[in-house]
Amino acid sequence: MELILQRELPHQQKAVDIISAVLEGVNITAPRQVYENPTISLSDPGLMSNIGELQKSIPVEYRSNMSIGNCLNLDIKMETGTGKTYVYTNTIYELHKRYGLNKFIIAVPSLAIKAGTAQFLKDEYAKRHFSDVCGYGTEIEVGVLEAPKSRKKGRSYFPSVVSDFVKGSCRNTKKIYVLLVNMQLLTVRVNGMLSRDDYDYGVEGFYRPFDAISATNPVIIIDEPHRFSREQKAFKVIADELKPQSIIRFGATFPETSIGRGKNKGTVKDYQNLIYDLNACESFNQNLIKGVAKEHFEPVSKREEKVKITSIASREAVNFQYKKRDKATKTFTLKKGDPLSIVNEAFAGITIQAISTSTVEFSNGIQKSTGEELDVGIYMSSYQEQMIRLALERHFETEKLNFCGRNFKIKTLALFFIDDISSYRPNEKYKAPYLLQTFERLLKERIESEICTLGEHEAEYKEYLKASLINISACHAGYFAQDNSDSDEDIAKEVDAILHSKKQLLSFKKTDGGYNTLRFLFSKWTLKEGWDNPNVFTIAKLRSSGSENSKLQEVGRGLRLPVDENGNRISNEQFQLNYIVDFTEADFAERLIDQINGELPQSSSISEERLDEVAKKLSLTPDELFGKLYDKHYIDRRMNIKPDKRDAFFAEYPDFATGLSSGKVEDRNVARSKPVKIRKAVYNEIRELWETINQRYLIFYDDDLDSDMTEVVLSLLEKPSVFTDVVMTSSRDIVKNDGSQMTIVSGTGVQGIISKPIPYNEFLKRIMCGTNISIEVLHEALCEYVKRNGDINSEHINENSVSMIIQQFQEWKHKNLQGRFRYAKSRTPIGSTALSYEDGSPREEIAQGRIGTKIIPGTPSDKYLYDAFAFDSPLEQKNMMSNIEEVIVYGKIPRSSIAIPTITGGTYSPDFMYVVRRSTGEKELNILVETKDVEDKTNLRGTEEANMECARVFFDMLSKDGYTVCFRDQLNNKQIAQIIKEVLVE
Incomplete structure (x- = not known):
């Protein structure tokens, strides 16, 4: 399958337009060197004027009064699942198209995010989308900076990726140069790769990579800014070493900074010219992401057994207390490496990994401090089995609807987070992974019972389930951090399927034509930021630790809207993520709602802009609306909302209200939202x-359209902008001495024609995919074009021409098909x-x-x-x-x-x-x-x-x-x- 990117989704296009508008009318000077970006005049008063105008659309509390200084800082807030990677890629193309910027650095916090970003930027479907569908006709050349291998004796080579990035010419109007780097490589600790200056050769006169990159006058895009606080070393390197002219941060979460002193000290989000705020509340309310339905089981046993860490004697031993109904019954002293099952058999497979002066880390990744407790109930195999049953129940009710209940099919995935790898992966110590055995047994039972319920009209789904039954082990796969160093071939295939083969994972069929039944994924919280799959509909936290992590971050892996079997994003209905936790997180839904609403500024007054906006919607003047609100005692003369009238005010005037709409986050244990x-x-x-x-x-088109189509295509081909040379002109500055001082005189430059021809059959296929015009008609029109106008220069059979033809045809359809069709x-x-x-x-x-x-x-x-x-x-x-x-x-x-x-x-x-x-x-x-x-x-x-x-x-x-x-x-x-x-x- 091919993932189909959608152009101009309003919430994404708005972000791109806003960023581009910051530079509207601002003085931007041409580059002095071929390897430089054009220079934005940061002292231009138009910059702050533009930012101030754009910030009128965001809450007053988020508007900043930052001066620009020596770097233009811009923040774009977009919730997980709304397409940040697409937006900042589109932004790169748009800034190049409007302002000629073509040197960008994308900084990400982890290897997983770097791998996902590189895959998106390099994938052919993304390149075709931006070149052909969006009409940019430009190509991104991606350089991925990797950690250096161990240094050997002999020649010392300047990092080739950095060299290629720096040497990229600003005069090549058909190329955008992007350097992708993770934060660890920005710090000087990593072999000093970027900070060294003792390489045997340099680039453009620079022998220190940091200096070479800085000389390009780059624009830096930061992904996941909460991992790049201003106090963090990687951010300081970006500011002090790379010295970008602009930093644009894209994220759902931003770092915090302290304000005030003493009793008045507090923390606020460290926004730096926030100009777009698509927060979690808006994302849920606008149906841009899935809703969430949380569910849990009460404990199987009501014995209320707990294990408490009473004290840590030394770094070698820790004291535990076994409690039943809050009464201590036994104490245990365990050392590093001892199994926790000594205290209770429910903890089978978990050992003590490390002991510090105040904390204990277990082999399942959980860390507990002195005085904290572990619930025995959630570690009991019977409780875990019930959670798996529930997850499978939710998965199959969703999968059946997605397979049989629509005009299209959606591959449905489920994600299980576990904290004991040995329970899923066999190893020398634990030959029989109990979780794996339990899951395969329950999955087999569930598929067999599901098959019995299917009717004749669900025959295809029945075949899919039968294929699953034939090979249960092919239905699931796992990815854990330790897999990166594992040499097992089968494990490598699982990792590749989960991390790098998103399109295949979303497909119902394998390349050999058989059913692809892989849809249950297991991980130990390794699949966090940087990994996503739009078709995850169920997440189960087995053996949860009840962590204090961001609830939005936890559900984030499953919030994206799904794609169908043909790669189309489905956005015209409400989808729901099933989120299954243990009883220690019974309040998960409530805490998630609190977090979502807690991100919104709790306004106690109405701004002039908001009054104008709501008045317009209500067909009133601002003065009329103010009068109504004042007469009803909702506000005072300064437009402060009266505390005792807040509920009544927001009930009568919901346009002023903020907060999560009902039904977006549901707690199935409390009261399911009724249809x-x-x-x-x-x-x-x-x-x-x-x-x-x-x-x-x-719909039927006029009969003469078919006969006219060749002439239509021919008319598009004959437009002057379709088959043209792409010309690059060099600028030549000559330094002369007139006897008293040195002067620069502009000399005659050199013009060059660039192009990137593609094979003729690929040329026709790409136009067909973008227009649905048959290859036969396209070929016939091109032949006629040659007869009338002479041979087409082979250099013009390129991506730029594909893009122009598709654009021209879209415009022709809107202008000419009206009135030339009928319905029957x-x-x-x-x-x-x-x-x-x-x-x-x-x-x-x-x-x-x-x-x-x-x-x-x-x-x-x-x-x-x-x-x-x-x-x-x-x-x-x-x-x-x-x-x-x-x-x-x-x-x-x-x-x-x-x-x-x-x-x-x-x-x-x-x-x-x-x-x-x-x-x-x-x-x-x-x-x-x-x-x-x-x-x-x-x-x-x-x-x-x-x-x-x-x-x-x-x-x-x-x-x-x-x-x-x-x-x-x-x-x-x-x-x-x-x-x-x-x-x-x-």
Whole structure:
């Protein structure tokens, strides 16, 4: 399979646009040396002016008053799973396109993150995406800095990766040079690789790598900034040795710094010109990541057995106390290397690894201090077995839905974190890994029982499960830190599958055509930052230590939205991560919510910008809104929110409220969020409209389009920007002496043509993938082009031409396909729908995520289709709470339930449906509404506008077929009552 990257996702594109806007209008001078970046004028007042303007969109508490000094610091906050790597890669391309910057350094904190970043930057699908789909027509040349091998006698070679990075010419407009480095290599302790100056040769006159890199005037991107605090040595090296002109930090978490003194001393996030804040709360609320459903078992035994560390006698021995129902029964003294099973058999396989003056470290990685306790219950094999059963239960209910319950299939993965490697991997001391044996036994039982429940329409899934049953061991694999030094071939294959073969792990089929059943992964918290897989739907923390780690970091490995079997990111519905812990973390969901909401500034006042923004949404002036809030005693004259009125204020004006929406983090042990009920009486009123708009229609293009396509392609090929030379010009400065002083005179430069031709068949394939135009038509058009214009220079059969042709065709589609297509009803029966069964009877309920990611208390009007207020945007909330006299019934259309084919290649589904009574009272009218939270149509992207135009054609076709449906779009400055009245008048 090929992972398909999506262009211009709003939350990602906004970050790229904001970073680029910082330099808008700022003086940037051309490089003096061919190996330099252009120089940003850091004293230009436009920089701080731009930053100040951009910071109006983030909370006042996060705005900084930092001066720029000798380095432009910018911070981009993006929650785990929202695509930081994609965004900073896109930023690199955009800064090169707009401002000519082409020397970038990416600094990461670990080898795992470095491996993942390098894989993304070098992968062909990413290169094609940015070159062809995004239209940059530029290539990133990645140099990955590695630790030096042991130094040998003889010649001392300057690091080649650094040499290639430095020598890259700024005049090569088709190349961007990126140096990827992990923090350990930045410190001088690592053999002094970058700080030495005794190499046998240098680069561009520099013999010290740090000096050579610094001379390029680089822009540095820091990934995971919480690992690079300003006091940390790697950051100091970046600032003092590399001396970048700009540092852009991308992360979900940022380091903290101390402020104040004495009693007033506290800590705050160390933001340095934060200009984009996509925090965890927004990411959950905007449905950009999966929701989380936590679950745990109460202890199997109610004996309440614990083992307490009473004292550490020396670095050689530690004293334990065995307690039952909080009463001490026995004491033990153990030494380094002793098994903990001496205290209780539940701890089989765990030994004492190290003893310090105040802490004990066990072989499972857990570290405990004097006075701390270990719960025996969570280490009992019976408890662990129940956790595995629960994890498999959640996995298979999700996997079945992802395989059989959609129009596409999603490979479903589960991740198990364990703390005792020997329980999974055989070794000399423990020949029979009990966890592995238990897991394989339970997996086999679960698959056998699942197969028995499947019907004829689930035959393919049954075959997949049967393939799993044939080879249970092929269904799971593990990765642990010690694997990096293990020479076992089978273990190496497992590690490669988990770390480096993401696309294969997401595929249902292997290269030989057989089923790829690997989907259960085991690790000892090794798979943390730097590793991710979008299709992890279940995480189980077996034998959890109840650590105080960031709860967001723990669930982060499973938050990304999934991709289907063809590599498409699925973002049009709510997915959920099953998170299974032991009873010591029963409050996990509550603590996760506290952490998410705790990251938000707890505003006690309303800013002018926020007042303006909300007033605009409510179609009021700021003064009118202020008057309303003041008259209701919600605020005082200085716009401070009155503490005793906060709850009422946020309930009535949710646009001002911040915090995690309900249903995003769920505790299955407390009260599962209930599905939304479908009101049968209301459905019967709207049934005719619903069944009509669910009729299957096919899109047909005008017959002459096929015959015209060769001419269309030919017209695109003949545009002047498609087949052109890429010219580079050198600048030549001559130093002269006029008798009194030295002067520089500009001389005549040299022009050179560069290109990177690709094979003709690859050229055609790449255009076909981006346009869906057949290779035959493309070839025919190119042949005709040659007849009319002469041979094409072979150097022009390159990536730049591919990119230009794809861009031209996309523009042509939006401009020329409107009005040249029609819809025709398919003979396919309606079948079951999101609201009804196959026989047409209404369903009892629908998942909340299908109709809205947010929910508020209250009972909707009797006219409303559902029994709860579930919505996605404030505009939708207003619509469902509006009581309009002419409306008979209305309802939110479930997400992606109406699949109208469009000219953009996808499908389209409106948001609301209404049945209204005409003013005469005799006839009813059907209205469908598409809500858009933008001020006017100029803010709609081309694809959105094209989709809505297709919807208008579609509903006109329904009217011609005998069923009148009026389709309207609603922007956020228009009330739904106004739209309905306008339609009734028409």
